[in-house]
Amino acid sequence: MKITAVDAFYLSMPEVLDIGDGSQDMLLIRVRAGDHTGWGECETSPLTSIASLVCPMSHSACQPVLASVLRQNLNGPADIGRIAGEVRARSLDLLQADHTLSGIEIALWDLLGKAVDEPVHALLGCRTAAPKTPYASALFADTPQQTLDKARHLRTQGFRAVKFGWGPYGRSTVAADADQVHAAREGLGADVVLLVDAGTVWGEDVEAAALRLPSLEQAGVLWLEEPFVSGALRAYQALARRSGSVRLAAGEGAHNAQLAEHLIDYGGIGFVQIDTGRIGGIGDAFRVAGYARERGVRFVNHTFTSHLALSASLQPFAGSGADWLCEYPVEAKTLATTLTSNRITIDGNGQITAPRQPGLGMRLDLDAVRPYLLDIEVAVKGRTLYRTPDLVP
Amino acid sequence: MKITAVDAFYLSMPEVLDIGDGSQDMLLIRVRAGDHTGWGECETSPLTSIASLVCPMSHSACQPVLASVLRQNLNGPADIGRIAGEVRARSLDLLQADHTLSGIEIALWDLLGKAVDEPVHALLGCRTAAPKTPYASALFADTPQQTLDKARHLRTQGFRAVKFGWGPYGRSTVAADADQVHAAREGLGADVVLLVDAGTVWGEDVEAAALRLPSLEQAGVLWLEEPFVSGALRAYQALARRSGSVRLAAGEGAHNAQLAEHLIDYGGIGFVQIDTGRIGGIGDAFRVAGYARERGVRFVNHTFTSHLALSASLQPFAGSGADWLCEYPVEAKTLATTLTSNRITIDGNGQITAPRQPGLGMRLDLDAVRPYLLDIEVAVKGRTLYRTPDLVP
Numbered sequence: 001m002k003i004t005a006v007d008a009f010y011l012s013m014p015e016v017l018d019i020g021d022g023s024q025d026m027l028l029i030r031v032r033a034g035d036h037t038g039w040g041e042c043e044t045s046p047l048t049s050i051a052s053l054v055c056p057m058s059h060s061a062c063q064p065v066l067a068s069v070l071r072q073n074l075n076g077p078a079d080i081g082r083i084a085g086e087v088r089a090r091s092l093d094l095l096q097a098d099h100t101l102s103g104i105e106i107a108l109w110d111l112l113g114k115a116v117d118e119p120v121h122a123l124l125g126c127r128t129a130a131p132k133t134p135y136a137s138a139l140f141a142d143t144p145q146q147t148l149d150k151a152r153h154l155r156t157q158g159f160r161a162v163k164f165g166w167g168p169y170g171r172s173t174v175a176a177d178a179d180q181v182h183a184a185r186e187g188l189g190a191d192v193v194l195l196v197d198a199g200t201v202w203g204e205d206v207e208a209a210a211l212r213l214p215s216l217e218q219a220g221v222l223w224l225e226e227p228f229v230s231g232a233l234r235a236y237q238a239l240a241r242r243s244g245s246v247r248l249a250a251g252e253g254a255h256n257a258q259l260a261e262h263l264i265d266y267g268g269i270g271f272v273q274i275d276t277g278r279i280g281g282i283g284d285a286f287r288v289a290g291y292a293r294e295r296g297v298r299f300v301n302h303t304f305t306s307h308l309a310l311s312a313s314l315q316p317f318a319g320s321g322a323d324w325l326c327e328y329p330v331e332a333k334t335l336a337t338t339l340t341s342n343r344i345t346i347d348g349n350g351q352i353t354a355p356r357q358p359g360l361g362m363r364l365d366l367d368a369v370r371p372y373l374l375d376i377e378v379a380v381k382g383r384t385l386y387r388t389p390d391l392v393p
Numbered sequence: 394m395k396i397t398a399v400d401a402f403y404l405s406m407p408e409v410l411d412i413g414d415g416s417q418d419m420l421l422i423r424v425r426a427g428d429h430t431g432w433g434e435c436e437t438s439p440l441t442s443i444a445s446l447v448c449p450m451s452h453s454a455c456q457p458v459l460a461s462v463l464r465q466n467l468n469g470p471a472d473i474g475r476i477a478g479e480v481r482a483r484s485l486d487l488l489q490a491d492h493t494l495s496g497i498e499i500a501l502w503d504l505l506g507k508a509v510d511e512p513v514h515a516l517l518g519c520r521t522a523a524p525k526t527p528y529a530s531a532l533f534a535d536t537p538q539q540t541l542d543k544a545r546h547l548r549t550q551g552f553r554a555v556k557f558g559w560g561p562y563g564r565s566t567v568a569a570d571a572d573q574v575h576a577a578r579e580g581l582g583a584d585v586v587l588l589v590d591a592g593t594v595w596g597e598d599v600e601a602a603a604l605r606l607p608s609l610e611q612a613g614v615l616w617l618e619e620p621f622v623s624g625a626l627r628a629y630q631a632l633a634r635r636s637g638s639v640r641l642a643a644g645e646g647a648h649n650a651q652l653a654e655h656l657i658d659y660g661g662i663g664f665v666q667i668d669t670g671r672i673g674g675i676g677d678a679f680r681v682a683g684y685a686r687e688r689g690v691r692f693v694n695h696t697f698t699s700h701l702a703l704s705a706s707l708q709p710f711a712g713s714g715a716d717w718l719c720e721y722p723v724e725a726k727t728l729a730t731t732l733t734s735n736r737i738t739i740d741g742n743g744q745i746t747a748p749r750q751p752g753l754g755m756r757l758d759l760d761a762v763r764p765y766l767l768d769i770e771v772a773v774k775g776r777t778l779y780r781t782p783d784l785v786p
Contacts, residue, residue: 010773012449020453022486045455045487047773051444052489056405058438060413092593093415094438095648096445096489199454200485229485231651234658255488258624265627266659377772380403380440 001034001074001115006066006104007389008053010046011372013333020139020166020199022304023332026339029103031111033074038111039364041309042103043277044096049103050376052096054385062093065100077123080108081283088256088280098255098280105281106312106360113359119315121354124286126319131351133160134328135195137304140167144183151187154330160350161325162188165197165225170212178215185219193325195249197225204232209239216246223249223271230254233266240268249273252302257284257291264297273327275302276312285316289323299323306336307343308362314344314354328352335372341365366392394427394467394508399459399497400782401446403439404765406726413532413559413592415697416725419732422496424504426467431504432757434702435496436670437489442496443769445489447778455486458493470516473501474676481649481673491648491673498674499705499753506752512708514747517679519712524744526553527721528588530697533560537576544580553743554718555581558590558618563605571608578612586718588642590618597625602632609639616642616664623647626659633661642666645695650677650684657690666720668695669706678709682716692716699729700736701755707737707747721745728765734758759785 012025027046031038042049057063068086073079084105091097109120121129136159141147147164154162164184169177185194196216202208209227216224224246228235230253240248247270254260255278263269272292276285289299299320301313310329317323328346329336340362344352355361370391378386405418420439424431435442450456461479466472477498484490502513514522529552534540540557547555557577562570578587589609595601602620609617617639621628623646633641640663647653648671656662665685669678682692692713694706703722710716721739722729733755737745748754763784771779 016450016452018450018453018456022452022455025449025451043486045445045448045451045489047448047771047778048441048444048487048489051441051771052438055438055440056418057409057411058418059409059415060411062415062438063411092646093436094441095492096438096441099488200482229481229651231649231655233651233655253485256624258622258626262624262626262655262659266655375772375774377770378440378444379768379770381768385440 001036003031003033003070003072003074005032006069008050009388009391010050010374010376011335011369012374013335013372021331021333023329023336026305026335027103029107031104031107033111034115036111036115038107038109038114038359039308040103040106040110040312041277041306042099043275043305043309044099047376048096049100050386051378052094052100054378056380061090063090065091065097065104069104074108074112077112080105080112083108084280084283099278102277102279102281105283106276109282109315110359117358119354119356119361120282120359121315121318124315124319129318129354129356130321131349131353132314132326133324133350134326134346134352135159135161135163135193136330137163137327138331140164140169140180142168144179147180148183148187151184155188155192158346158350159192161193161195163195163197166199170198170201174211177212181215181219181221194219194221195223195225196221198227200226200229202227204228204235206235206238210242213243213246217244221246223247225249225273226252230259230263233262236263236267236269247271249300254279256280257287260288261291264292264295269297271298271300273300273302274316276316277309282312282315289317289320293320293322298325301326303327304329305332306339308340308360308364310344311355311360311362318354326352335369338368339364394429396424396426396463396465396467398425399462401443402781402784403443403767403769404728404762405767406728406765414724414726416722416729419698419728420496422500424497424500426504427508429504429508431500431502431507431752432701433496433499433503433705434670434699435492436668436698436702437492440769441489442493443779444771445487445493447771449773454483456483458484458490458497462497467501467505470505473498473505476501477673477676492671495670495672495674498676499669502675502708503752510751512747512749512754513675513752514708514711517708517712522711522747522749523714524742524746525707525719526717526743527719527739527745528552528554528556528586529723530556530720533557533562533573535561537572540573541576541580544577548581548585551739551743552585554586554588556588556590559592563591563594567604570605574608574612574614587612587614588616588618589614591620593619593622595620597621597628599628599631603635606636606639610637614639616640618642618666623652623656626655629656629660629662640664642693647672649673650680653681654684657685657688662690664691664693666693666695667709669709670702675705675708682710682713686713686715691718693718694720696720697722698725699732701733701753701757703737704748704753704755711747719745728762731761732757
């Protein structure tokens with residue numbers, strides 16, 4: 001098959017709020033080859049990624065992403081790796097390219113799986129997908145009491161693992177943070193896995209993070225996520241040496257496999273969190289999952305948006321029973337929940353499994369999301385380089 | 394002072410060729426505060442960076458770069474650090490932001506220097522700028538004889554240091570690469586510093602790179618640059634342990650200070666090469682220069698474009714006599730050479746020094762570059778978010 005079209009669609013909620021909720025917009029990618037269509041979602045700034053798709057060439061290593069994808073042959077998994085490699089080489093100096101590539105690469109896997117009638121994880125060599133325990137991601141509420149209520153509610157919904165993060169955490173006193181964490185534990189009860197996400201709030205400040213460790217240990221928190229910005233390897237390593245029973249988790253910001261591997265090699269993390277919509281797609285995430293497994297580090301997806309993104313994020317570690325946790329979006333905006341007409345649901349054991357249907361196994365409801373589509377136009381020297389294509393034929 | 398305007402200008406040669414020449418276009422940034430104007434150049438894909446400046450917010454950590462700069466106070470160096478920090482935090486998930494920030498941050502230093510009548514390096518605590526030995530960057534020619542002729546020509550031009558790279562190097566046999574390196578040495582003579590740039594040709598393949606070490610040692614090559622992609626820290630470290638008198642050089646791809654520091658901490662490099670137009674600006678480059686100095690690693694600029702960019706790249710290590718080498722563009726396109734009406738020239742000792750004039754010390758010739766300015770329009774939902782502003786009032 002030859003890739004005949006790569007289209008990008010910027011969808012957005014009517015109002016985007018200044019909160020840590022990444023499901024308020026999306027860049028949806030549609031790829032066509034042969035008689036098949038594949039879909040992927042980039043975790044990105046949509047307008048910026050659209051520009052990276054169609055921008056004029058700056059030099060041989062700063063080319064628009066589209067130039068390395070259109071008209072390529074796509075007949076097997078090796079072609080996807082080759083195309084991603086070409087994007088990386090020819091857009092080496094185009095920083096945004098990794099985020100843009102991610103959605104395209106995911107769409108290529110979806111398309112290939114549909115063409116050969118196999119789920120993506122089967123194309124990666126995994127015949128049966130292992131069930132995962134989904135954790136609910138929630139924001140810390142403004143007050144400990146509200147966090148406690150939220151935790152109780154998530155427990156009654158049947159979640160066996162819950163992550164609280166962002167909101168006021170790390171932004172006032174050590175005591176206030178402890179109150180929040182203890183409220184979360186009280187609301188969840190003793191038997192639900194509790195994870196805490198600091199959202200890079202301490203930058204590179206090891207001591208500020210270390211002051212929170214006692215309350216995290218007391219509350220039996222499994223991991224402390226992103227105490228620091230993702231490049232602060234020395235800070236991660238220093239905190240890991242002092243964190244006792246609390247493991248460190250990081251990696252969502254990795255925009256290539258090597259950045260995630262550095263957190264494993266030099267940062268001392270116990271969980272590596274990969275967003276397939278950012279790291280370059282399913283192939284890079286699969287590489288990291290194998291790398292982590294060999295070193296006793298657990299792989300976890302990072303997913304905050306649609307079930308299309310969730311399916312893409314489950315594929316790279318679907319075959320690994322040891323990687324038992326997965327992130328499961330519970331507070332996504334209607335744009336994200338409306339995108340697919342089927343969903344990856346939690347079974348009677350409180351677990352989820354990557355879809356068995358071909359490709360990513362998700363059916364898109366294009367009519368339902370069309371109202372969220374933004375009209376975009378980008379013109380250079382009077383020539384239109386991008387105009388929003390038709391979403392529904 | 395309050396920052397009242399941040400304008401971006403996409404300038405391009407009429408024809409952009411598919412060659413490794415980064416001087417074919419530029420994104421020029423103009424910042425205004427009080428009665429002053431500052432200029433900076435981003436080393437970036439211009440259209441993609443324009444989108445990152447003005448894109449709609451996606452969520453609290455994915456905001457347009459402009460939102461963190463406009464209307465900020467600018468009264469001293471600490472304000473520049475604070476503004477850069479805000480961009481990094483509020484555009485954490487906007488990958489392109491680092492390249493965009495770089496030009497803005499440089500323009501802020503230029504503006505502040507002009508406002509207080511001091512060169513930028515003085516604002517960084519350096520009263521007298523140390524002279525640097527510029528090296529000429531040239532491509533390996535197709536045959537060893539042509540490379541020899543090129544080397545002879547550069548020697549007669551008075552260069553005390555020359556870098557050869559790219560072209561056929563690393564792409565055929567070990568013997569052919571040795572012939573190229575020996576030809577370069579023969580043409581330069583024994584007393585000119587010879588540097589070799591492999592342009593990431595071996596990916597992560599340590600053995601392929603190690604096979605070239607004997608010829609590099611025999612030819613007295615000071616550094617082997619970018620044998621691997623910049624994230625391949627394990628490969629860098631493994632090669633550094635075997636490289637004898639040949640030091641490794643890398644870092645031009647670093648889009649924040651930490652990525653460059655990782656090459657020092659874990660990659661075993663001897664020279665760290667920083668492009669202020671990519672790393673986040675002069676502040677980040679200055680941080681890396683200090684970090685390198687404490688660890689016995691030499692700092693070198695990476696500059697392939699205008700003398701505005703060259704001045705910006707000299708400021709962070711102007712005060713360090715130990716960091717004696719600097720990259721000096723010798724084959725830049727007319728857009729880059731036309732941008733400034735003054736130039737940083739090579740003195741009688743074959744050395745260059747950061748300008749002593751306020752700010753970056755460069756005078757822009759806006760009338761001369763206006764023909765290269767591209768008309769751009771970016772519209773979302775019928776609302777124009779960006780239209781090329783007036784370059785000349």
